[in-house]
Amino acid sequence: MFDLKDLYQEVIIDHSKRPRHFGKLAGQNREAEGYNPLCGDRLTVELIVEDGIVKDAAFEGAGCAISTASASLMTDMVRGKTEAEAQALFRQFQSLVTRNDPPTEDELLELEKLAALAGVRAFPSRVKCATLAWHTLSAALDRRNAPVKTE
Amino acid sequence: MTAPAPARKNPDAGVFDARRAREDFPILKTAAHGKPLVFLDSAASAQKPRQVIDAVAHVYEAEYANIHRGVYELSERTTAAFEDAREKIRAFLNAREAREIIFVRGATEAINLVAQSFGRAFLKEGDEIVLSALEHHSNIVPWQILRDMTGIVLRVAPVNDAGEIEMEAYEKLLNARTRLVAIAHVSNAIGTVTPIREIIRLAHAKGVPVLVDGCQAVPHQKVDLQALDCDFYAFSGHKLYGPSGIGVLYGKAEHLEAMPPYQGGGDMIRSVTFEKTDFNVIPHKFEAGTPHIAGAIGLGAAIDYLEGLGLADIAAHEQALLQHATARLSQVEGLRIVGTAAEKSSILSFTLAAAHPHDIGTILDGEGIAIRTGHHCAQPLMDRFCVAATARASFGLYNTTEDADALAEGLRKVLEIFG
Ligand SMILES: Cc1ncc(COP(=O)(O)O)c(C=O)c1O
Numbered sequence: 378m379f380d381l382k383d384l385y386q387e388v389i390i391d392h393s394k395r396p397r398h399f400g401k402l403a404g405q406n407r408e409a410e411g412y413n414p415l416c417g418d419r420l421t422v423e424l425i426v427e428d429g430i431v432k433d434a435a436f437e438g439a440g441c442a443i444s445t446a447s448a449s450l451m452t453d454m455v456r457g458k459t460e461a462e463a464q465a466l467f468r469q470f471q472s473l474v475t476r477n478d479p480p481t482e483d484e485l486l487e488l489e490k491l492a493a494l495a496g497v498r499a500f501p502s503r504v505k506c507a508t509l510a511w512h513t514l515s516a517a518l519d520r521r522n523a524p525v526k527t528e
Numbered sequence: 529m530t531a532p533a534p535a536r537k538n539p540d541a542g543v544f545d546a547r548r549a550r551e552d553f554p555i556l557k558t559a560a561h562g563k564p565l566v567f568l569d570s571a572a573s574a575q576k577p578r579q580v581i582d583a584v585a586h587v588y589e590a591e592y593a594n595i596h597r598g599v600y601e602l603s604e605r606t607t608a609a610f611e612d613a614r615e616k617i618r619a620f621l622n623a624r625e626a627r628e629i630i631f632v633r634g635a636t637e638a639i640n641l642v643a644q645s646f647g648r649a650f651l652k653e654g655d656e657i658v659l660s661a662l663e664h665h666s667n668i669v670p671w672q673i674l675r676d677m678t679g680i681v682l683r684v685a686p687v688n689d690a691g692e693i694e695m696e697a698y699e700k701l702l703n704a705r706t707r708l709v710a711i712a713h714v715s716n717a718i719g720t721v722t723p724i725r726e727i728i729r730l731a732h733a734k735g736v737p738v739l740v741d742g743c744q745a746v747p748h749q750k751v752d753l754q755a756l757d758c759d760f761y762a763f764s765g766h767k768l769y770g771p772s773g774i775g776v777l778y779g780k781a782e783h784l785e786a787m788p789p790y791q792g793g794g795d796m797i798r799s800v801t802f803e804k805t806d807f808n809v810i811p812h813k814f815e816a817g818t819p820h821i822a823g824a825i826g827l828g829a830a831i832d833y834l835e836g837l838g839l840a841d842i843a844a845h846e847q848a849l850l851q852h853a854t855a856r857l858s859q860v861e862g863l864r865i866v867g868t869a870a871e872k873s874s875i876l877s878f879t880l881a882a883a884h885p886h887d888i889g890t891i892l893d894g895e896g897i898a899i900r901t902g903h904h905c906a907q908p909l910m911d912r913f914c915v916a917a918t919a920r921a922s923f924g925l926y927n928t929t930e931d932a933d934a935l936a937e938g939l940r941k942v943l944e945i946f947g
Contacts, residue, residue, distance in 0.1 A: 441884035
């Protein structure tokens with residue numbers, strides 16, 4: 378069950394060290410702040426949403442490798458998706474890392490690069506790290522402005 | 529293995545033998561992820577020796593009934609064991625009288641008790657309480673709740689870059705409006721041992737009473753309450769190798785007698801009518817309801833255990849271990865020790881340039897090494913050092929140089945993954 382290599386895959390290490398879409402987004406029209414009270418990590422997600430489509434996404438903040446890589450992969454993945462698709466991806470990702478059954482091959486294919494985070498399932502204390510950016514994205518899409526917490 | 533060594537060059541040898549003491553702790557023989565457990569999180573909660581586990585089991589097997597109530601023999605025996613534990617704690621801390629020892633759930637409840645009883649009865653708008661930047665949330669939030677109820681003002685004594693309280697600044701905070709000082713004896717997050725005697729002396733010179741959060745001091749040094757002369761002292765049993773859910777508030781009798789009850793209920797009364805209630809004498813006035821009976825007796829057993837080993841020897845062992853671990857960790861690339869006070873308890877807080885504390889914690893866990901990562905319930909202190917979190921290794925009486933070496937090796941593994 379417990380294999381560090383499942384958790385710290387190359388993709389994760391790479392995205393944690395060189396996060397994509399990191400920083401402020403000029404012309405953003407949605408944003409939300411996320412906070413993980415367990416570790417004190419904070420991040421903000423900024424979006425440009427036009428005609429119901431996420432045109433651009435970026436994030437900023439300091440966090441562990443899992444939360445940074447997850448945010449980096451997420452901002453990569455949601456660009457070009459409709460708001461509904463982005464929310465659906467959030468639910469799919471959350472299910473991937475929180476439920477008991479392992480993911481199917483089809484599911485992993487569908488999740489593309491996000492599948493690299495499937496290993497988080499085996500580390501319950503790290504699930505919040507992996508989902509922080511997603512909760513924040515979801516709040517930004519819903520225009521919920523109060524900072525979201527993972528607890 | 530038991531031969532006494534003259535100098536404490538090797539922390540594992542000497543009068544106190546940590547390797548032998550380890551044998552008393554059944555959990556240290558268990559595995560974590562298939563590796564031998566290396567437990568370096570005693571500051572969060574210490575493991576329990578067989579002697580404590582057996583004492584608690586004995587209560588439920590042979591000596592259990594409610595206390596202070598039954599006229600029957602069993603209840604009297606349980607009451608005697610419970611009150612014996614109170615006396616052991618009094619003697620252990622050299623308090624004047626056993627009635628100055630109040631059983632509570634833990635340090636958190638002890639501090640809330642003082643805030644709500646002493647604070648609400650005697651403090652009013654504009655009065656000031658002095659805290660320090662080192663405090664655990666449980667010595668901050670109760671005072672904020674009191675502030676929001678009464679309009680008191682909280683003042684904070686700053687710490688320097690080493691994590692030591694700036695005593696001149698502290699002294700300046702004491703003024704005619706100061707009604708209480710509430711400061712930790714030892715910082716749980718970075719290990720600083722505060723100059724608590726001096727803190728108390730300066731406050732008393734201005735007629736200000738002092739509450740000491742002794743959670744992290746009691747397990748690692750001999751505490752003499754009469755020598756300290758503090759007004760309140762709080763600690764938790766579970767950090768002292770005793771059960772969780774039991775702790776102690778010491779208060780000088782003159783304060784406790786003047787203070788109103790904290791909670792109402794059974795045991796804390798003399799007589800009740802719907803018109804009027806006569807409160808019981810201390811300590812019972814502050815012990816409403818059925819307490820954690822087995823917990824108190826277990827805490828007494830923990831104190832017997834520690835006195836059997838000798839607290840001074842335990843402290844010498846832990847100090848040698850701290851030095852060894854500090855030297856080993858200082859060689860790890862990119863490692864920064866947070867908290868470098870001249871006087872420190874066996875707590876090592878650190879960050880790595882290459883990895884976040886959470887990732888360090890997970891990778892070490894894979895090696896069977898348990899450390900704490902996060903803000904250690906001391907967020908203002910983390911802000912002071914401009915970190916969101918640290919990794920913290922804390923050493924107890926059962927830790928050895930091998931544990932410290934395992935930690936250093938584990939960090940090498942972290943660097944491999946994040947290299
Ligand atoms: C310095 C300090 N104060 C207070 C507390 C609170 O203790 P408890 O949670 O046992 O009430 C702790 C424990 O984490 C501590 O280390």
